[in-house]
Amino acid sequence: MRLFVAVTLGETIEAQATAAIQRLKGLARHARWVPPSHMHLTLSFLGEVEAERVPAVKQALERVGPVHAPLVLSIEGGGSFGPPAHPRVLWAGVGGDTKALGALQADVAGALKPLGFEPEHREYSAHLTLARAKVPRGDRELAECVRALHGAKWGEARVDRLILFESLGGQYHSRAEVALSG
Template structure:
């Protein structure tokens, strides 16, 4: 076996976690919505998050450096208020790839944080996403069948507000449910 085959990698991403109250509001909404729309995969409520940067397959030996750089990015970040607002889809309206819940509140702080994270990860070789950043919470993937327009879709989940005070380095565990594990929680101002 060669050294590359023996190395241990984790599939990582950085995100703002959701409080339980927000996750429950989204879950209640998706329970109703799933009666009218079919998606191949509905996201587990414990997996709801707002992605800041996808890192991908990362050598476990680099995890400490990732956390260190995230702590530096969090140093000057203050807590900010977010809330759930609306919903929509990415992809073709007749066959969308993703169903999402929208974000409102101090969204400019979220954009600033995302930029801080991508700037902090760049020296470690992680490239930022080429598409413009569009903060959202993925709630379902891979539309199968049904009507894509529904008053429930347009309304989105009940609005819940919270204070975002940290970001999380998550690990993806494929074929698990929930499939995201917290590797490190990084409080703002740390």
């Protein structure tokens, strides 16, 4: 099973993302656009995991959820990864209670480490991936999308649960959900 832990942003942000992506697609015709129903903030990517390990992963997450309160995030602005003239990834920015989100991510990574899931070594940077270049060298059209995202505001989302997702056949399936109840 290909697994990751994430939080989702709800229907309001999904609707705003849908509208924005429709506008942006005209600027970057060759990019691979993320379906709005797949939008989430990844907290930990686990990779390929045997099915019999899922209960242990869920138990680890069940220790994290009760010590974190729900939080409110906003989606605004945007940027890219890769060379500015030929970005490889286009993303929308995350604002609001990002300190609480960072603490949640750190606790998720810490809870999963004893199970053999090594945390990433770079600092967590919350972003909402919108599109990826189809070619490794990047897509200059995505640079125009970055300019179009300047000043964009998509609203707020209440984050109230951790979700263990399985990525299977281009679809994301929830395998466990843990409420944030601290």
